[in-house]
Amino acid sequence: MKSDSPLFLVAQDLTLFCICVNVQSQPASLAAEDISTNSNGPKQDSLFDDDPEDLFAEATEEVSLDSPERDVLLSDGPSPAITPITPPTSVITPRIGHTHDDMFTHSSFDEIEEEEGGDSFDIHISVSDPEKVGDGMNAYMAYKVTTKTSISLFKRNEFAVKRRFSDFLGLHSKLASKYLHIGYIVPPAPEKSIVGMTKVKVGKEDQSSNEFVEKRRSALERYLMRTVKHPILLKDPDVLQFLESSELPRAVSTQALSSAGLLRMVNKAADAVNKMTIKMNESDAWFEEKQQHFENLDVQLRKLHTSVESLVCHRKELSVNTAQFAKSAAMLGNSEDHTALSRALSQLAEVEEKIDQLHQDQANADFYLFSELLGDYVRLLTAVKGVFDHRMKTWQKWQDSQMLLQKKREAEAKLQFTNKPDKLQQAKDEIKELEGKVQQGERDFEQISKTIRKEVSRFEKERVKDFKTIIIKYLESLVQTQQQLIKYWEAFLPEAKAIS
Amino acid sequence: FKLGLDAAPRFIGFINVDLQTDAMLQVDISDALSERDKVKFTVHTKSTLPNFKQNEFSVVRQHEEFIWLHDSFVENEEYAGYIIPPAPPRPDFDASREKLQKLGEGEGSMTKEEFTKMKQELEAEYLAIFKKTVAMHEVFLCRVAAHPVLRKDLNFHVFLEYNQDLSVRGKNKKEKLEDFFKNVVKSADGVLVAGVKDVDDFFEHEKTFLLEYHNRVKDASAKSDRMIRSHKNAADDINRIASSLYTLGTQDSTDLCKFFLKVSELFEKTRKIEARIAADEDLKLADLLKYYLRESQAAKDLLYRRSRALVDYENANKALDKARAKNRDVLQAETSQQLCCHKFEKISESAKQELIDFKTRRVAAFRKNLVELAELELKHAKGNLQLLQGCLGILKGNT
Numbered sequence: 001m002k003s004d005s006p007l008f009l010v011a012q013d014l015t016l017f018c019i020c021v022n023v024q025s026q027p028a029s030l031a032a033e034d035i036s037t038n039s040n041g042p043k044q045d046s047l048f049d050d051d052p053e054d055l056f057a058e059a060t061e062e063v064s065l066d067s068p069e070r071d072v073l074l075s076d077g078p079s080p081a082i083t084p085i086t087p088p089t090s091v092i093t094p095r096i097g098h099t100h101d102d103m104f105t106h107s108s109f110d111e112i113e114e115e116e117g118g119d120s121f122d123i124h125i126s127v128s129d130p131e132k133v134g135d136g137m138n139a140y141m142a143y144k145v146t147t148k149t150s151i152s153l154f155k156r157n158e159f160a161v162k163r164r165f166s167d168f169l170g171l172h173s174k175l176a177s178k179y180l181h182i183g184y185i186v187p188p189a190p191e192k193s194i195v196g197m198t199k200v201k202v203g204k205e206d207q208s209s210n211e212f213v214e215k216r217r218s219a220l221e222r223y224l225m226r227t228v229k230h231p232i233l234l235k236d237p238d239v240l241q242f243l244e245s246s247e248l249p250r251a252v253s254t255q256a257l258s259s260a261g262l263l264r265m266v267n268k269a270a271d272a273v274n275k276m277t278i279k280m281n282e283s284d285a286w287f288e289e290k291q292q293h294f295e296n297l298d299v300q301l302r303k304l305h306t307s308v309e310s311l312v313c314h315r316k317e318l319s320v321n322t323a324q325f326a327k328s329a330a331m332l333g334n335s336e337d338h339t340a341l342s343r344a345l346s347q348l349a350e351v352e353e354k355i356d357q358l359h360q361d362q363a364n365a366d367f368y369l370f371s372e373l374l375g376d377y378v379r380l381l382t383a384v385k386g387v388f389d390h391r392m393k394t395w396q397k398w399q400d401s402q403m404l405l406q407k408k409r410e411a412e413a414k415l416q417f418t419n420k421p422d423k424l425q426q427a428k429d430e431i432k433e434l435e436g437k438v439q440q441g442e443r444d445f446e447q448i449s450k451t452i453r454k455e456v457s458r459f460e461k462e463r464v465k466d467f468k469t470i471i472i473k474y475l476e477s478l479v480q481t482q483q484q485l486i487k488y489w490e491a492f493l494p495e496a497k498a499i500s
Numbered sequence: 501f502k503l504g505l506d507a508a509p510r511f512i513g514f515i516n517v518d519l520q521t522d523a524m525l526q527v528d529i530s531d532a533l534s535e536r537d538k539v540k541f542t543v544h545t546k547s548t549l550p551n552f553k554q555n556e557f558s559v560v561r562q563h564e565e566f567i568w569l570h571d572s573f574v575e576n577e578e579y580a581g582y583i584i585p586p587a588p589p590r591p592d593f594d595a596s597r598e599k600l601q602k603l604g605e606g607e608g609s610m611t612k613e614e615f616t617k618m619k620q621e622l623e624a625e626y627l628a629i630f631k632k633t634v635a636m637h638e639v640f641l642c643r644v645a646a647h648p649v650l651r652k653d654l655n656f657h658v659f660l661e662y663n664q665d666l667s668v669r670g671k672n673k674k675e676k677l678e679d680f681f682k683n684v685v686k687s688a689d690g691v692l693v694a695g696v697k698d699v700d701d702f703f704e705h706e707k708t709f710l711l712e713y714h715n716r717v718k719d720a721s722a723k724s725d726r727m728i729r730s731h732k733n734a735a736d737d738i739n740r741i742a743s744s745l746y747t748l749g750t751q752d753s754t755d756l757c758k759f760f761l762k763v764s765e766l767f768e769k770t771r772k773i774e775a776r777i778a779a780d781e782d783l784k785l786a787d788l789l790k791y792y793l794r795e796s797q798a799a800k801d802l803l804y805r806r807s808r809a810l811v812d813y814e815n816a817n818k819a820l821d822k823a824r825a826k827n828r829d830v831l832q833a834e835t836s837q838q839l840c841c842h843k844f845e846k847i848s849e850s851a852k853q854e855l856i857d858f859k860t861r862r863v864a865a866f867r868k869n870l871v872e873l874a875e876l877e878l879k880h881a882k883g884n885l886q887l888l889q890g891c892l893g894i895l896k897g898n899t
C-alpha cells in the first residue's frame with residue numbers, strides 16, 4: 001500500500017484501499033450479500049452514515065442488507081441473472097494490483113488499450129421496465145438494466161439486473177473519484193430532480209409523472225452507454241459489478257440532503273475559489289487552445305439547447321391546440337345544415353385530430369433526440385472542463401512541492417553554518433523526501449497532460465459521431481412526419497372537392 | 501412607411517353568385533397606402549350604370565368611411581329585410597408596430613445577421629396584415645355591389661364617386677353610448693323574441709340553426725387562431741435553431757462544422773415553409789371562420805329585425821281588436837296594423853331569399869377555401885419533404 005502522498009488521504013483513497021484489502025483477503029466465492037468487494041464497504045460508509053444525529057439524513061429508514069424488502073427487490077425472481085458477485089479473480093486481481101501500483105505510469109493503461117483492439121466493441125445496454133417499489137415518501141423506481149455483449153470481460157452474453165436511481169449516482173460518484181483527477185472524462189450522471197421524483201412517490205399516475213419517468217429512463221440508458229463506450233471505464237470493476245451483480249449496497253452518500261451532499265457542495269465551492277487563484281504558466285499552447293474551444297462550444301451548445309427546448313414546448317402547444325381545434329371543427333360540422341359541407345367539416349376534424357398526434361410524436365422526437373443530445377453534451381463539457389481544472393491543480397501541486405523544496409534547501413544551506421548536526425540531518429532527510437515528491441509531481445503532471453490529450457481526442461471523435469448520427473435520426477423523424485401529413489391531406493382533398 | 505399593392509388578393513369568403521347583371525358594377529381596391537396611423541384605400545369603380553358621371557373612376561377612402569356606409573345601411577328601415585354585409589374590421593397594426601419597435605430597441609443585443617433576418621420577418625408580417633385588411637375592405641364593397649338592392653343605394657354611390665373627403669367623423673361618445681344601449685336592448689329583446697316560436701317552419705329552423713352555428717363558428721375561429729399562433733411560434737424557434745447551427749458551423753472547417761452548416765441551411769429553408777403554412781392556414785381557415793362569424797351575426801340581426809316586426813304586427817293586431825271592441829280610433833288602429841303587416845311580410849319575403857343566398861355563399865366559400873387549404877398543405881408538405889430528403893441524402897453520403 002503505497003498510498004502515502006498526503007494529499008490523497010481523502011475518501012477516494014479509502015476506496016482503493018478497501019478494494020485492495022478485500023481482494024487480497026477474499027474467500028473463494030462470495031455470497032450474494034457480501035459487499036466487501038465493492039468500494040462502498042462498511043469502512044467507507046461510517047464516515048457518511050445516516051446516523052440519527054445527522055440532520056441531513058434522508059427521512060427514510062436505512063434499508064439494511066438483511067431486511068426483507070431488500071431481498072424481495074434485489075433477488076431476481078423473474079430476471080435471468082442471479083449471479084454471485086465475484087467476477088473472475090483472474091480478471092480482477094492483476095488489474096487492481098496494476099492500477100494501484102502503477103496508477104500514474106503509462107504502461108498499464110497502454111496495455112489495456114491495446115487489449116481492446118482485439119475485442120470488437122460490442123455491448124449494448126438498455127434500461128427498461130420502470131417499476132415503482134414501496135409507497136409514499138419511501139418509494140422509489142427500480143429500473144431493469146439489461147446488457148447484451150460479446151466482450152469476454154463479462155461472464156455471460158446477456159444478463160439483467162435491477163437498479164434504482166441512487167445506484168447510478170453511486171456508480172458515477174465512484175468513477176468520478178477514481179478517474180477525474182487523473183484526466184479521464186467521466187460521463188456525468190443524469191440530474192436529480194426532487195420535484196419530479198416527489199410526484200412519482202406521491203403516486204400521481206398522470207401524464208407528467210409518466211413523462212418524467214420516461215425522461216429519466218432514457219437518460220439513464222444514455223449515461224450507461226456513454227460510460228461503457230469509454231475503454232477504461234468499461235473495464236472498471238465498479239462498472240462491471242453495477243451491470244452484473246444482482247445486489248448492490250445502497251449508495252447513501254448520493255442523497256442531495258445528506259451530510260455527504262453538503263460536503264460535496266463545500267468541496268465544489270472550494271474548488272471554484274482555487275481555480276480562480278491558480279495562474280498557470282501554460283507552456284503548451286494546445287491546452288489553452290482546447291480550453292478556449294470548449295468554452296466557445298459550451299456557450300453555443302447552451303444557446304442551441306435553449307432554442308430546441310423552446311421548439312419542444314411550442315410543438316407540444318401546437319399539438320394541444322390542434323386537438324382543440326379538431327373538436328371545435330367537429331362541433332361546427334354537426335351544426336352545419338348543408339349535408340356535404342357538414343361531412344367535409346367532420347373529415348377536417350378527423351384529419352386535424354390525426355395531425356395533433358403527429359405533432360405530439362414530433363415533439364417527442366424533438367426532445368429525446370435533439371434536445372437531450374444537446375443537454376447531454378452541455379453536461380459532458382462540464383466534465384471536460386473539470387479535467388482541465390484538475391491538470392491545473394496537479395501543476396499547482398508540483399509547483400508547491402518545488403517551492404517547498406527550494407525553501408528547505410535554503411534552510412539547509414543556512415544550517416550548514418550552525419552546529420546542529422541533528423537538525424542538519426533532518427533537513428537533509430526532508431529534502432530527499434521532497435525531491436521525490438517533486439519528481440512525482442512532475443510525472444503526475446506529464447501523465448495527466450498525456451491522458452487529457454488522448455481523452456480529448458477520443459471525446460471529439462465521439463462527439464462528431466454522436467452529433468452526426470443523432471441529427472440524421474432526427475431529420476429522419478421530420479421526414480416521417482411530412483410523409484404522414486401528405487397522406488392525411490391527400491385523403492382529405494377529395495372530400496373537400498365533393499362539397500356541392 | 502408606404503406599402504403599395506401590386507394586386508389585391510381576391511377575397512376568400514366571397515363568391516359572386518346571383519349577380520343581377522342588369523348593369524355592370526365592378527368595384528375593387530386598386531391601391532392602398534399605409535401611413536403612420538391610418539390606411540388610405542383607393543377604391544376603383546367600373547360601371548355602366550347611368551347614375552355615375554363616368555364609366556371608370558377612383559376615390560380615396562379611409563376605414564371610418566367604410567363604417568359610415570355600413571352603419572347607414574343598418575339604420576335604413578328599407579333594408580331591414582336584408583343581411584347587411586358585415587363591416588370590415590379596423591386595420592390593426594399595433595401589434596406589428598410594437599414588435600418592430602422592440603426589435604429596434606434590442607438591436608444592440610443581437611448579431612447583424614439576426615437583426616436583418618428578424619427585421620425582414622416583421623416587415624413580411626406587416627405586409628401580410630396590410631394585405632389582409634385591404635382584402636377585408638374590398639370584399640365588403642364587392643358584397644354591396646353584388647346585392648340587387650344595396651348596389652343602388654345613394655350613399656353607396658356617393659361613397660364610390662364623391663372625390664372629396666366625406667367628412668365622416670367617427671361616432672362621438674354620445675353616439676357610441678347610444679349604440680351600446682341599442683345593442684343591450686337588442687340582446688335583451690333577442691332573448692324575448694327567440695322564445696316566441698315561429699309559425700313558419702323555415703324561419704324556426706333558421707333561428708335554431710343560426711344561434712348554434714354562430715356560437716360554434718366563434719369557437720372554431722378562436723381555436724384556429726390559437727393553433728396557427730403555435731405554428732408561427734414553432735417556425736420562429738426553427739429560425740433561431742438555424743442561426744445557432746450556423747454559428748456552430750462557422751467555428752472552423754472540420755467535417756462536423758460543414759455538417760452543421762448544411763443542417764442550418766436546411767432549417768433555414770424549412771422554417772420559411774412552416775411560416776408559409778401558418779400564413780396560408782390563417783388566410784384559408786382562420787379568416788374564413790372570422791368572416792362567417794361576422795356574416796352569421798348579420799344573419800342573426802336580420803332574424804331579429806323580422807321577429808321585432810312580427811311582435812309589432814301582433815301588438816298592432818291586439819290594438820286593433822281593442823279599438824274595435826271599444827269602437828275608438830279604429831281607423832288609426834287599422835292603418836297601423838296594415839303598416840305593420842306590410843312591413844313584416846316584406847321583411848319575411850326578402851329574409852327568406854337572403855338566408856337561402858347566405859347558405860349558398862357559405863357552402864361555396866367553405867368549399868373553395870377547404871380545397872385550397874388542402875392543396876396548399878400538400879404543396880408545403882411535399883416541399884418540406886423534398887428539402888429534408890435532399891439534405892439527408894447529402895449528409896448520409898458524406899458520412
